[in-house]
Amino acid sequence: MPPSNTFIVYSLVSSTSIAALFMAGVGPGLVWVGACMIVVAIYAARHPELKGKKGPGLKQDLIILWRAIPSLLTMVIVIGGILIGWFTATESSAIAVVYCLILGFAYKAIKVADLPRIILEASRTTAIVMLLVGVSSALSWVMAFARIPQMVSNLMLGISNNGTVILIIMMLILLVVGTFMDPTPAILIFVPIFLPIVMTFGIHPVHFGTMVVYNLCVGLLTPPVGNVLFIASRVAGLRIEPVVAKLVWFLLALVVGLFVVVFTPAISLAIPTAMGLIT
Template sequence: MLGGLLVLLALRVPVAISLLVPSLVYVLLDPTASLGIAVQRTVSGVNNFAILAVPLFILLGNLANISGLSDRLYTTAIAFLGHIRGSLGYVNIATSFGFSWMSGAAIADAAAMGKIQVPAMKKRGYSEEFSLGITGASSMIAPMIPPSIPAIIYAVTAGVSVGALFMAGILPALVLIACLCVMVWWLMRKQRHLVLPRTGWAARGRSLLGSLPALGAAVIILGGILSGVFTPTEAAGVGVLYIFVIALIYGSLTWRKVYRILLGSVETTGSVLLIVAAAALFGWVLAREQAPQLAAEFILNFTSSPIVFLILVNVLLLIIGAVLEPTAAILILVPVLGPVAETFGISPVHFGVVVIFNLLIGLLTPPVGLVLFVLSSVTNVPVTRVIKGVVPFFIPMLATLVVITFVPALSMWLPAVLGFT
């Protein structure tokens, strides 16, 4: 099964087909299985109320991006941070953080911020490599905080609370933001010319008022989940409706834009849920063959230390993330590694944050590195130069990974305080 999957992936067969073919071969060769079971398992993989949040949050992110709400966040960040040396680096991070509450995906963030911020930074005298690097690195914030799409996929796969995983990613995301800010300060510390004129308080107030309605999506999503008014899936639906109304009020929607938003959302949803459906059958086969138990036995024979286990997992996931996109990697690896982590006494919520952030780093790692290609596409810069710009920012990302891995309280404190664990 695993050999067939690896061969098909090496041949660049789409991930969903690579998962489905070995699974169907197994079903056809096993006399105790049947195609009826295969169909049932495949359909049950997506017949889940929590999974419904995925297309809704994808729609929400596309709506916020194409309707121009990200532009308002950028203007506000410029107004408050523009007078600081190397300000557009901090603006990049702040805008990504604001947009993250609506996008939930690194690719959406990279596409939106790449089109706005990279040209603006180059025009103001920032190097192309720095502009691309900080834009790629700051896009990692989005999948760490609500409405994180990888968190939803992990929660459904591992059987943990979506709300708990949403809350668990917030403090690690703030650590990532702090590490990125330190890196920007270090790289810009001698660039005295990279300063914009100070914006007056009246202009700051106007820009803040213009962006507050867009930021209200975060209040609705988080507030609704924390207060128990609605589930994460229902929060996604309410968030979409809210952003749609705000975009109409701003007058930033046209029929052409609505068509682009819906088309993009359908394409992304189709690709994600096809992988989820195929992975459900693949995971059932692995469970039937007791792969999690065999993996646990093998690792326990190798080491009895949770720290060594986490180090091994980090190395494995960094490699896997470089060749496989996060959704597929989560669906393939979590059913195997999750039970092993529990035998070491590692919380599935903490383990989820570790897994997700590892795989996000893979989005900036060749040869697959989807964010690299997105940035290349929206900026018309060769991907080799995008990679060159991103490389220095692996330092803050890996530093964040170390903190997330070995300080579990960072992930567990907020869910515990809010009653999710």
Template sequence: MELLILFGTLFLLLLMGVPVAFCLGLSSLATMFYLDIPLTVAFQRMAAGMNVFALMAIPFFIFAGELMNQSGIAERLANFAHALLGRVRGGLGQVNVVSSMMFGAVSGSAVASASAIGPTLIPMMKKEGYDADYAVNVTVTSATTGLLIPPSHNMIIYAIAAGGGISIASLFLAGVVPGIILGTSLMTAAYLVAVKRGYPAGQFPGWAKILRLFFSVLPGMFSTIIILGGILSGIFTATESSAIAVIYTALIATLVYRGLSWNGFVLACVNAAKTTSLVLLIIGTAAAFGWLLAVTEVPLKLSTALLEISDNPLVILLLINLMLLLLGSFMDMSPLIIITTPILLPVAVNIGMDPVQFGIMLILNLGMGVVTPPVGSVLFVGCAIGGIRIEDTIKTIWPFYLAFVVTLGLVTYLPATTLFLPTFFGS
């Protein structure tokens, strides 16, 4: 009965359009009331869920991404990618993917990437004769590469939800190859669709211009090297690296790019504060929800149920993927990471999957959810920028979904895809 109350209240509130954080909190309170658990426990669990030192990295990484956004780095990245790939058939599609990958390596946020790259490239693509649905589909799907290419605050959330025993540096390294594979797969899909629709190719601007544009974006891209290099060398922790990222970003935004105005700085602070407060509220309420899942032994029951269906690890992983894809289309990523990690991670470990590999698989699954209706937040952003209905994009987005499926298959069933770099660096 307690599980019926917990999940029934959650999905009822979601269907009513209540914000996810309140859905998690209210369903937890209702279940505790039924179980005669003091309601103060819910608030204690929320406070404990947010009172984790490693979470300090989230506001810093978000703030660094906002500073980059306000300093005009997105436009510089787009110009560099355009010069490099514009001569390919349907070149602006390739430009879109590469720009999102590079910006994702700075911001670590799919929404931030779509919000920064979209206003620059979607109008440009439409002006050059690309259909609006194509422009939006490429933009929103390529924005998700930032969830895998470090730094990604969702990996920090996963590490904490897993109990804190997983190295954030290992997760950062594990996301690099899948992020590149996903980007390459999306570029392939973009090219094939562009050829089918007869989109034009641009002109080669010359290596001198490409080299000049490369040096213009290099300071911004160097932040990722500083973060990973500092963590791997032991100079600073992942949390400390986020603060270093803010300092470095502020310096290059003001001294190198000179594109960060006072109003832009204030807007970056406001946006970072809003995003951080939303993420932390979700983390807190999801922590209370996750505690109830543990109390009601949901992980054990689900593990038993899956093993009763099949004892084949390949089949169990397929079922987990299908479950995550379904959940990701109805809920936001952050709460799902906190809710599903303690439930599904023990199942994955029991069938021999490495926790780092599972984390990347989880994030990739839920990343597909942010571009899938009805709750796809990144899809909504892209459609709003492109001035197109979601129904029109969904009709033609399937080649890009196929790119996700190919990458997900490699991450799930080929451990070296995620574990090669962490093993190589001994992280």
């Protein structure tokens, strides 16, 4: 879902419209949410003893929503500004940073004294990403010079000349890769290889982008390098093993959702097409 750093990386690698990718991510994002909701509903029906207390009520919900509006406007500002043409995707990132910084002070979540630490942490993250971008660019040039994409394409086409089969193989490869590699380096390494192949089968690069991002985000929930899994476990004060055991059904539902997105292009392409972002 926008504003997604992963989509921005894919946009840089594939030369695809970031606005189109942001809008294309809405449908798959809803599929992701729907898959998780189904699992939660089934689990809750089978374990009524886990039913929580009654919620705070409509009035309190509306108060919470009202207080959250400034934060929710971040997405509106980023997407709206890009679509209207007020600023580019790169400029929108800077505007989002400034807006979030203002919100941080308004909510008293950060202080002026925190700025050096925040800037240092952001610089470290940016340096890591830029290092990966630089290395992957060099790697992409080497692979192109060595004709590795053509070799991989010929290898896959040697297995089958059916676009559906090739797409399934790619998705399975990325599911495995996502278990031990973060989305950013995975996109930088594999998209330059896979994208030319899928385009020969008439698959839109925006649709392929939603497949790749959805796929690799599943990997964030899986060991051994599932960053989101480890962070959630640490916040909850739980060990990884019991969390993974409960997560299995969610992962299965998300994989089913992945292939729904893969084989239903309209889920990804309907919104950007309706908005005139792609043809």
